[in-house]
Amino acid sequence: MNIVSFGHSDVGFVRESNEDSYLLDDECGLYVVADGVGGLPHGALASRLAVQFFRAMIRDNQDCSTEEELREIVHAVHRNIIESGGLVGGDNGIGTTFSAIRVLPDKFMLAHVGDSSVFHKNGQGFKHISTSHTLGNELIEKHGPDAMNDMPDHYMHTLTRCMGQDIDFAVDVATFPIKPGDGVLICSDGVTNMVDEDIIESVMKEHEPRDFVPALIDLANQNGGVDNSTIVSFFVN
Secondary structure, three states, rough: OOEEEEEEEEEOOOOOOEEEEEEEEEOOOOOOOOOOOOOOOOHHHHHHHHHHHHHHOOOOOOOOOOOHHHHHHHHHHHHHHHHHHHHHHHHHOOEEEEEEEEOOOOOEEEEEEEOOOEEEEEEEEEOOOOOOEEEEHHHHHHHOOOOHHOOOHHHOOOEEEOEEOOOOOEEEEEEEEOOOOEEEEEEEHHHHHOOOOOHHHHHHHOHHHHHHHHHHHHHHHHOOOOOOOEEEEEEEO
16 A cells, blocks of 8 residues: 655744644555643643654554554553653643554554544545544533533633643544545644635645645744644555
C-alpha cells in the first residue's frame, strides 16, 4: 500500500506560541495531531510528550494491530503524561487532546480524545468520523439540537476529556476499511473552528496533501487565525 502524506502546523495570528504537535510516520503507518489544552500550563510540552510517548511505544509496523492494543497504548501515554505533568505543572498538571491513526493492511484504526476532528474520504463521500469531547457536544447528544438554544458559546470549547489530567476517561477507538483512493485528514480545532466542513471537503478533493494542507491552514488564518492550526493527512494510492 503506497501512502502519500503531509503535515503542517502554524501558530496563527493571535497566540504567542504553538502548543500543537503532530506525527507523520509512513513507515509505521502512524499519524497524530495533539493540541495542548488552553488554561493549563505547558500545553506545548503536553502535546509533544503525547506524540513522543506514542511513537516510542510502537516499535515497528507489526506492533499495535488490534483495537485493544491501541487503547492500552493510549492509556499508557496518558499515564506517562500525568507523571510528567506532576513534575512540571504542579497540582494542575498538564493536558492535551490526542487523535491518532494506525494504518494496517486494508484498514486503519482511530484513537481519539478531545476536540480535534478526523475525516475519512472514500468512494461513499467525505465523513467526519470523530466525536468532539466537549460539554456542548455532550449536551447536544443527550438533549438534541435544541440544547444549543440557551447554551453559552464556551460550552462548545469546554473539554470533557483530555490526556494528562488524573481523571478516568474512555478513549474512542474504531476501525475503518481503507483502499486505494481513500484519504484521511486530522485537523486541530484551530482549523475546524475557522473553516467550514464543506470547504474542507472541497479543498481536500482538489489536491494531494502537500498542496491542500497548507491551503487549509492559510484559510484558517485568513478567517481570523485565532488559534494554532495543525493538519496531518494522507492518501492511499
